[in-house]
Amino acid sequence: MDKIVFRKFIIDSKTFWTMFFGLGFFILVGFLCSHYMETEGHYVTGMNNQIVWGLPHIFAVLLIVIASGVLNIASISSVFDKKLYKPLAPLSALLAMAFLISGLAILVLDLGRPDRLIVAMTTYNFKSIFAWNIFLYSGFAAVLGLYIWTMLDRNVNRFSRPAGIFAFTWRIILTTGTGSIFGFLISREAYGTAILAPLFIIMSLLYGTVVYYLILRTINYFQKTLVSEEIISNLRKLTILFLFANLYFLVLYHVTNLYIAKHQAFEKFILLDGGVYTFAFWFGQVIIGLILPIYFLLSDKKKSESSMIKSTFLILIGSFIAMYVIIIAGQAYPLKIFTNYEILESSFFDNVVHSYIPSIYEFGLGLGGIALSLIIVLVGVANLDFLPTIIKGHKPEDKTDSVSQ
Numbered sequence: 001m002d003k004i005v006f007r008k009f010i011i012d013s014k015t016f017w018t019m020f021f022g023l024g025f026f027i028l029v030g031f032l033c034s035h036y037m038e039t040e041g042h043y044v045t046g047m048n049n050q051i052v053w054g055l056p057h058i059f060a061v062l063l064i065v066i067a068s069g070v071l072n073i074a075s076i077s078s079v080f081d082k083k084l085y086k087p088l089a090p091l092s093a094l095l096a097m098a099f100l101i102s103g104l105a106i107l108v109l110d111l112g113r114p115d116r117l118i119v120a121m122t123t124y125n126f127k128s129i130f131a132w133n134i135f136l137y138s139g140f141a142a143v144l145g146l147y148i149w150t151m152l153d154r155n156v157n158r159f160s161r162p163a164g165i166f167a168f169t170w171r172i173i174l175t176t177g178t179g180s181i182f183g184f185l186i187s188r189e190a191y192g193t194a195i196l197a198p199l200f201i202i203m204s205l206l207y208g209t210v211v212y213y214l215i216l217r218t219i220n221y222f223q224k225t226l227v228s229e230e231i232i233s234n235l236r237k238l239t240i241l242f243l244f245a246n247l248y249f250l251v252l253y254h255v256t257n258l259y260i261a262k263h264q265a266f267e268k269f270i271l272l273d274g275g276v277y278t279f280a281f282w283f284g285q286v287i288i289g290l291i292l293p294i295y296f297l298l299s300d301k302k303k304s305e306s307s308m309i310k311s312t313f314l315i316l317i318g319s320f321i322a323m324y325v326i327i328i329a330g331q332a333y334p335l336k337i338f339t340n341y342e343i344l345e346s347s348f349f350d351n352v353v354h355s356y357i358p359s360i361y362e363f364g365l366g367l368g369g370i371a372l373s374l375i376i377v378l379v380g381v382a383n384l385d386f387l388p389t390i391i392k393g394h395k396p397e398d399k400t401d402s403v404s405q
Contacts, residue, residue, distance in 0.1 A: 004087050004226065006152075006385035009378070011222045016382065023375040030368010033361040034109035045362050050354035051331050056110040058323045059366030061178065062207070063103030063373065064137070065200060066319075068175040069208020071096040071167065072238070074147070078164020084234065087226050087388035089164070090151045091219075092212060094380045096171075097144045099211075102373035104137055106365060129180050136174045143167045152384065175201045182326065189266035190330030195256050199249045206242035207319045209235060210312040215377065217309070219387065226388040236308055240297050243315075247290050266333050270325070274353075277329035285325050289318015328356055 037044060047054040073092035077085035108117055124131045147167045150160040179200030186192035213235050220227045254271070257263040270281055293311035300307035332354045381387055 004388050006087075006090065007387050007389050008383065008385055009219065009223060009381035009387055015222070016378075019378060020375065023371040023378065026371035027368050027375065030106075030365045030371065031109070033364035033368065037110075037361050037365070044359060046356050046358040047362075048354075048356075050335075051328065051356040053327050053331060054356065055358040055362035056106050056365050056369075058320065058327055059369050060103045060106040060110070061327065062319060062323045063099045063106070063369060064178055065175065065204045066207050066211050067096045067099035067103060067140075068171045068178075068201075069204030069206065070099060070212050071144075071171050072205060072208050073212055074151075074164060075168040075171070078161050079168045081161075084230060088216070088231070089160075090148065090386045091216070091381070091388075093144055093148045093151065093167070094386055095212060095215060095377060097141065097148070098373040098376035098380070100137065100141055100144070101376060102369045105372055106369040109365060129177060129184050133177050133181070136170075136177045140167075140170050140174050143170050152386075171204075172201065175204045182330065187335065188330055188333075189263050189336065190270070190326075190333055192263070193253070193256055193260070195249070195253045199246075199253050202242065202245045202249050203319070203322065206239070206246050206315065209238050209242060210315045213239075213308070214312050214316075219381065223387065224389070232305070232308070233303065236297065236303065239308070239311065239315075240294065243290055243294050243297075247294075250286070250290075262336075269333055269353075270329055274329065274333075277325060277332060280321050280329070281325045284321030285318055288314050289322055290315075293318075332356065 045054060071092055073085050074089035074096075075092075076082045077089045111117065121134060124134070126132065143163075143166060147160070147163045150156050150163045176197045179197035182188075182191040183194055183196035184192075213232075216225070216227060219225055254267060257267045270277060272278060274281075293314050296307045296311045296314075334352055334354075
């Protein structure tokens with residue numbers, strides 16, 4: 001009788017160590033970039049008094065959003081009891097843990113004084129969403145660890161569904177908190193609206209699904225794992241659904257801003273005359289990240305793998321540009337300090353659209369964070385039984401594999 005068993009990632013040692021040291025090189029580059037920015041000061045970056053959140057924050061927020069969304073597969077299997085996804089759930093939780101750690105690592109290393117994190121962890125201002133996120137992020141890591149344990153250890157496997165439901169609830173709250181970082185900033189005309197919270201949730205669902213698909217396909221290239229046509233078809237349908245949902249909430253966000261009088265000037269800026277920011281929004285976030293993937297997926301009647309892979313890469317490019325538009329363009333637009341007054345001249349760059357050119361050190365730190373997430377996944381799948389495999393004629397007495405229940 002055929003059985004689904006969980007196994008480690010088995011590849012030849014040369015390929016493993018090449019991948020390990022290759023990713024380790026980028027992690028080292030990221031650490032050195034962070035160390036240089038810490039010792040020299042943030043003046044070596046493109047950030048300034050106007051653009052205080054730069055490229056590292058784009059990488060960090062995107063990785064945290066992906067960490068929440070990549071748990072989709074595990075959530076579908078546990079919360080909605082879809083048996084098709086149950087064998088894929090452990091890998092889903094591992095990816096969530098890896099991307100969360102890497103996103104938080106970038107944030108810590110970008111502080112300039114990472115030791116100041118101790119103050120944030122011991123002194124709380126609960127009127128600030130940042131204080132709440134300390135609990136949300138660290139709590140999510142603990143919940144994921146518990147969830148992975150219940151899935152991999154057969155002795156506590158009966159608790160995997162309650163743990164999955166708890167993890168699903170926590171990830172929704174976490175992504176709401178991440179979106180609320182911007183939604184609660186009422187002083188910025190680009191932000192200050194509750195619609196950003198559900199927009200971030202939908203973005204996480206889309207980005208997490210395609211990242212999971214890409215990593216699953218990459219693992220399957222080296223070692224055959226459970227990638228059936230039914231699974232790929234379902235991931236394709238989920239991607240299309242989340243693309244349309246993302247487009248809907250993006251339109252709703254801008255319609256809401258157009259309805260709010262004080263946000264109308266920003267909407268004109270971002271939609272019409274924002275220069276590079278307008279181009280990034282329309283060509284990058286909308287066309288590359290949403291319209292083209294929808295076109296490729298819906299126009300491919302044969303539902304070939306190539307259209308899904310093309311759409312996946314386009315969505316990932318669009319996700320980075322979307323974060324650029326939200327974070328950088330939102331800060332670049334002039335901060336309106338005095339209501340009903342127009343500032344004609346100021347030495348503090350008031351009433352001026354701010355420019356931002358990221359430095360190579362910020363980019364290096366971001367790449368190091370991505371490499372950190374991938375090396376965690378590599379080490380995890382190489383040492384623990386995360387990968388589902390169909391065994392033909394598997395005998396129950398075989399103790400070498402963890403059999404899916």
